[in-house]
Amino acid sequence: MCSGTIRPLPDGAVAGIGGPLPVPVLLVDDRRENLAALAALLADFDLGLELVCAESGNEALRLSLRHEFALVLMDVQMPDMNGMETATLLRANPKTRQLPIVFVTAGMAEQPHQFAGYELGAVDYLIKPIEPVVLRSKVTVFCELYRHRRYQEALVAERTAELSALARELGEEVRARRAAEQTLLQLNEELEQRIDLRTGELRRAMEQIVESEKLASLGGIVAGVAHELNTPLGNIMLVATALDERFGAFAQTVQDGQLTRSVLAKAVADFREASALLLRSAGRASELIESFKAVAVDQTSARRRIFDVRATVTDILNSLGTSLRHAQVRTVVQIPDGIRMDSYPGALEQVISNLISNSIIHGFDGKGGEIVIDGRQLGAKVELEYRDNGVGIAPELQHKVFEPFYTTRLGQGGSGLGMFIVHNLTHGTLRGEIRIHSQLGAGVAVTLTLPAVAPA
Incomplete structure (x- = not known):
């Protein structure tokens, strides 16, 4: 019953596979x-x-x-x-x-x-x-502790292997994206050459028309040329800008070692959406270009500037338009015009974006809903209230919402960092306060109280 050595454990024994761990x-x-x-x-x-x-x-x-x-x-x-x-x-x-x-x-x-x-x-x-009862009780405690520790070690090893596999997949994805970027650059060069050629042809045509039609037809020709050039150029530039910004953030995530399965899945979905956007964006090119440019400039730099709160919120909603439509979510902005802040619009846009993402993933559960964003000036403060009519949060879970890696949808699009980032940006970059109120079945209300002029 008692030996001087320990038999090697079979494969899987550490993780509890094939019977209890000795x-x-x-x-x-x-x-x-x-x-x-x-x-x-x-x-x-x-x-x-x-x-x-x-x-x-x-x-x-x-x-x-x-x-x-x-x-x-x-x-x-x-x-x-x-x-x-x-x-x-x-x-x-x-x-x-x-x-x-x-x-x-x-x-x-x-x-x-x-x-x-x-x-x-x-x-x-x-x-x-x-006493046998005493001995059994004490030994049982240490057996459970040992098995629990070995099980946790096995989980760590398994997750490490998964991350290694994801890293290899990421390397392949990065190489594919670089090839796609090179292809896009070549297409841009070809487009510029075609535009130059077409511009020259149109210029010669315009000269002939000016001679024959006089100045009366010049305005219509210029408008037609501008429309003809703006449509393809606007679509191509939108996709190029979106892919470049998203790829940069994706590469930075890889470089920082923060890659997760949900981040990788979201990146793949974003790239597919960007490819489809070219076919759907003819009627909305100008609006999407302006909205995306404003959001991209703010979120890719930590610059401080004076901005209009309603315009900034509208920009981020426009940028998320496709995701909101797919999720069947209606948005209502009730922020008066003229409320201005001297702060960091990129951080505010990230907060709103994360709150919307949280509502889509956790609040609406694929059934659609409504998001309302109110705003008001309170002296030297600006108060924004974000509300949705989703499933709500149980009172006993609300204190965990801002904890890192806390999520009820792990592996289903939830990393557990969205609301943690919201809390950090609100208290850190924006120097404000955040409160959350919710009841099951009555949605979520998040109140942001921010200084109109951020401290230096």
């Missing part, structure tokens, strides 16, 4: 009959223990350096090196410093002796004669 326990006593009795008692508990016996403190030290144990049950009174001295040496070694030690003794029932053992690193005592 728990190695080291028994230390200079008397074999005591070891046999203790091993027999532990074997009757059916706790999945793998018992290893040592008949001296020196042997216990050697075994602890070669194997990992969940618990040491050690006699105190042993010749040559007693249990106290053995515990001292175990605590001095970094490899065994955290190894739980339970002293088994018949002669240290007094508190002063027990305190001395605790000072040397003992976690508990078992007084002979040993």
